[in-house]
Amino acid sequence: MFASLFRFDVWWYGYWGVCFIYGTFFALRGLSSTGNTYENSIAVRKGVKFLLSTQNEEGGWGESHISCPTEVYTPLEGNRTNLVQTSWAMLGLMFAEQVERDPTPLHKAAKLLINAQMDDGDFPQQEITGVYMKNCLLLYAQYRNIFPLWALGEYRKRVWGNTINMVDGGISC
Numbered sequence: 710m711f712a713s714l715f716r717f718d719v720w721w722y723g724y725w726g727v728c729f730i731y732g733t734f735f736a737l738r739g740l741s742s743t744g745n746t747y748e749n750s751i752a753v754r755k756g757v758k759f760l761l762s763t764q765n766e767e768g769g770w771g772e773s774h775i776s777c778p779t780e781v782y783t784p785l786e787g788n789r790t791n792l793v794q795t796s797w798a799m800l801g802l803m804f805a806e807q808v809e810r811d812p813t814p815l816h817k818a819a820k821l822l823i824n825a826q827m828d829d830g831d832f833p834q835q836e837i838t839g840v841y842m843k844n845c846l847l848l849y850a851q852y853r854n855i856f857p858l859w860a861l862g863e864y865r866k867r868v869w870g871n872t873i874n875m876v877d878g879g880i881s882c
Contacts, residue, residue: 728776734801768817796856
């Protein structure tokens with residue numbers, strides 16, 4: 710049932726976050742908790758394909774709030790990256806076991822997050838990523854810290870647990 714709720718053109722629509730990246734992250738998380746994997750679920754494969762196809766060249770993700778009212782995936786102007794949305798995409802890919810297939814997109818995203826963290830440990834506030842009723846943007850002030858830290862924690866657990874020294878675009882300890 711849940712897997713049938715995704716849209717074939719843009720995957721899952723997110724109602725409390727901007728927008729398709731948010732929805733796809735939570736859908737992949739939910740699907741993974743019920744035993745759906747990349748190998749046994751077309752919905753998971755399509756969610757992964759969507760996230761990988763929308764990754765920016767430098768390794769992050771960024772979706773405009775315009776996606777919400779138009780219900781069409783719209784990248785941020787200039788293909789800018791949003792750290793919270795990058796975290797959502799990373800988490801979705803990790804829950805869909807991207808580490809086992811090709812961790813390169815995760816290495817690039819993790820490097821971007823690590824380099825964005827400020828001296829005081831916070832991450833910078835960027836575009837608002839919360840939304841209500843498709844057009845009312847909501848500032849969840851701690852999203853900027855919660856999701857990057859969660860993504861980096863999962864990355865540490867899933868990737869560094871497998872390989873300590875990553876090269877060719879990855880991070881080395």
